[in-house]
Amino acid sequence: MLVLFFLSSGLFLGWSLGANDAANVFGTAVGSRMIRFATAALICSVFVVLGSVVGGAGAAGTLGQLGAIDAMGGAFMVAFAAAVTITVMTKLGLPVSSSQAVVGAIIGWNFFSGVLTDTAALSKIVATWVVCPLLAGVFAALFYVLTQRLVRRLRPHLLWDDMATRWALVAVGAFGSYSLGANNIGNVMGVFVPVAPFSGLDLPFGLALSGAQQLFLLGGLAIALGVYTYSRHVMGTVGGNLFRLTPQMALVVVLAQSVVLFLFASQRLEHALLSVGLPALPLVPVSSSQAVIGAVVGLGLLKGGHGIRYRVLVDIAAGWVTTPIIACFLAFVGLFVLQNVFSVQVNRPHAFELSPQVIERVDRLGMPVDGLAELAGGRYTTQLSLNRSLRGGTALDAKQRERVVRAAEVDRYLVDPARVAQDIKPGWFESEQIAAVSSLVGREYRYGWQLHEELEALTPAWRLLPESPRNRLDNDRRQKQRRLVLVALRTEPAAAPIPE
């Protein structure tokens, strides 16, 4: 019951995303009266749910990296703060990007919990806020030129053109909805993935839903509800504010936006690109609002830039700056209230220490250890407090400090046979990996890296491959497996680690 209560904020976030972002997919089509709202809502709902369940895993992982929210209460408030930000800004008529609201709220949790924000994941996400609209603009311009050429070559009758545009809008809208579900479900349910209690569910006809997929199904349904109950109003006004669009332009905008969302969400595409040695885009939840705005501006510039209302554009850009800040602030205040007024646990207690083993590990990783011994006596309860001490007492740079902090986290990992049987299963893990874990039954570890080192020594299946674009996917999977094995074998409470 409590789980459902905590999940309700994620569902609220899903609802607000459906109300707000569905307009990005079908807004131009409904606004230009090419498709009826009822048709748009039905197609959008079905494909959002499909996208969430079938293709949602890719982008959700990145948010997990940004801030591994480790308590339901924290996940609740992060989703709630993001949902409130989106709803209030939508109500006020301000343009809003849901992924920015979620990222802002997660950083708010990081601040509150004293967790270091993963700068690599954050920079990856922030970079997409620039790349995504640019890419959408370029795609829109390109698609428009191609469409115009095709129309001039085929010379269809105005009515045939109209019918083809309608069907294309339906098809592209369905694709856009699928991409929206696949990409943005990470925003809605991504924060709950590390803490959700769902286990795998076997369905008839040999189908199965993993715990994460059940979460995504719930999130997808919430998005669909948002589409039906609130997106009508938003759909009527989207697009036309910034630049007047013809139905063909509307089609191009939706297509460009859908392609961009798909590029940032498709694991298969990433796999295909990497397997032939090509660089791939990071799988990050990107903002459909940003993609739409980018596409509309791209078309406006293609048409000479005269029709663009730059004032509206400035307002939108201002919204992109303020959204993460507001969400971050709301999450911080909300977490404070939740923890101190309602006594809800919003993060798991942590402990850090610079023991001789940790210093030796740091040395082995090739980082300077000068000054670490002097800090060895202290006990730290947050990543930030240890990071502060490291900054004052050592010459380590930010990246090195981040690695030392992760190595210094004290926990208690017990290779319990019952847990191994329950959580280290084929499907997620290779048989060699499972055999290695099973051979360590009964052993306890104080640091996660100690367990990893032992597993690596037992089989190469646990080792990370040399960094290269070709190995990226394999390494991503192994990193995930290494995280999962720690989550599975960790014994509570972390605040009381095993004695040395």
Add this chain to the structure above:
Amino acid sequence: MPILLFKRTRALVAQIDEFLDTVGQAALLFESGVADYVGGRREQFDTHYRAIEDAEHSADELRRDIEKQLYRHSLIPEARGDVLGLLETTDDVVNQAKHTLGMFLVERPRLLPGMDEDWRALGSTAARTAEAVVLATRAFFRDPYTVNDHLHKVYFYEKEGDRQAMALKRKIFDADADLALQLHLRHFVLNVDRVSDAAEEVADRLAIYTIKRTV
């Protein structure tokens, strides 16, 4: 559902084509009607008048039906207003042609000798203007980038019609005839020329709508 939409679109495209065929046909009937009246062929004139009446009637019906379907099925929402305006002004060309022939039928003006060729030329030019505007309208539906290739012909013929009308009016008033007859004939010159003016009206709209579609 897609088959139904496909059929509906095909039927509507055919109706628009039929409407434009009717307008083109009315232009030819008008030309023949004027020539028949000038040549004193009453029977042929009556036949052509009845035919143009039928053409006007079926053009009206087709236009109403097309308009109804465009609205009922929310087709071409962006261009619907333009297309409806276009169909209505194009229909005015047929209406004007029928109206002018009807005046010949009812008022039976007594034409002055030595001006038959001028009347025929004026009627022909009006018909050419209407034909050119039909081609331009067809192009608007199928290939808007070529509309201007037809519009310049409309403007040329309309100007030519104005010049011919002015020359004919001068001839009428230079002739030794009763002023009442001269005024009566002037009234007919103006009405024959109004067919060209109606076509020019369509061309003006087309020019704007084409810019909207191709920008």
